[in-house]
Amino acid sequence: MTDNLIFRLKFRQLLLLRQIDLEPALNRAARSLNLSQPTASKLLQDMETDLDVQLFERHAHGLTPTRAGAVAIRHARQILADLGRLRHDLKAVQHGLSGTVSIGAISAPLHEIILPILADLAEAQPDISVTLHVNTSHDLMEMMQAGRIDLAVCRPVDNLSAGLLTVEELAPERLVVVAGARNPILQNPPTSLAELVDARWIVHTAPSPMRQAIESAFTMARLPLPLFPVELTSIYATIDLLQQSTLLAVLPRAVFNLFEQTEILRELPVVMPDLLSPYSLVRLRDRPFTPAMAYLYDEIKCRAIGLSDSVIK
Numbered sequence: 437m438t439d440n441l442i443f444r445l446k447f448r449q450l451l452l453l454r455q456i457d458l459e460p461a462l463n464r465a466a467r468s469l470n471l472s473q474p475t476a477s478k479l480l481q482d483m484e485t486d487l488d489v490q491l492f493e494r495h496a497h498g499l500t501p502t503r504a505g506a507v508a509i510r511h512a513r514q515i516l517a518d519l520g521r522l523r524h525d526l527k528a529v530q531h532g533l534s535g536t537v538s539i540g541a542i543s544a545p546l547h548e549i550i551l552p553i554l555a556d557l558a559e560a561q562p563d564i565s566v567t568l569h570v571n572t573s574h575d576l577m578e579m580m581q582a583g584r585i586d587l588a589v590c591r592p593v594d595n596l597s598a599g600l601l602t603v604e605e606l607a608p609e610r611l612v613v614v615a616g617a618r619n620p621i622l623q624n625p626p627t628s629l630a631e632l633v634d635a636r637w638i639v640h641t642a643p644s645p646m647r648q649a650i651e652s653a654f655t656m657a658r659l660p661l662p663l664f665p666v667e668l669t670s671i672y673a674t675i676d677l678l679q680q681s682t683l684l685a686v687l688p689r690a691v692f693n694l695f696e697q698t699e700i701l702r703e704l705p706v707v708m709p710d711l712l713s714p715y716s717l718v719r720l721r722d723r724p725f726t727p728a729m730a731y732l733y734d735e736i737k738c739r740a741i742g743l744s745d746s747v748i749k
Contacts, residue, residue: 444486448469448479454512456509461497461499462477489504492505533563535564537565539567540587541588543691544688548690549589572669575644587733593643605715609712610688610689611687616700629659629706632706633662635683638666639662641669653708679700684704
């Protein structure tokens, strides 16, 4: 079946799956792809026949993906992204790329997105030189405004007008409350923020979105803000300090996952509300877009698409 499917699956079917995900009505999806509705319907029916599954529930208001349909949409997005990446990489091979690009990133996307790209870059484009700055969203936006970085994976903040930026959302950032593995609090773990009012915390420096999210969580729970916090901008300094103290902290789950198996940190069963907006790929709208910048911009987007339904949760 697999070999036959490779030959029978049509590029237009993949495009149709992706478009239905964006516009869950067959007539609108077909119109966006310049297809007639009967043609789109036939493409969908043929795909369900070839895959031997029902991809969508049909109803009066449109289409709802079945579990199989959601899987098919995810793979269609990935295949289309890989094809776009193939075209981009072949063009780079033909024309050659070189230059220097300065990237800024918050900690959450480092392991899943930024560092794998930099690891591949040495082989794929050895003539591109990259400088990476890891900092808070607020500081990265100031660096962008000053022209010190070309691209940032962070959250836009108020010190730059939205009209000056090109912003593409990449992924949500889940937060967890953590303690060092030897923290006595783990003997009787708290289950709510109310039980942590008297605890001392490590927090990001204001006015970072992470700091705002923590303070908003306490405010929403009608609790006083943590007293006498230790303010840091470095995630890794935070982790080191957690191991050496009874302090608590809030970390992105993606960062905590890196250390979970090392037994140096523990997650507390305290639910943090989802108050952070998704982090985004950001650049200045009027900044000249060099070929090297374009290459990394596309690589970051492709990597985020590939992880959006798996690693990044």
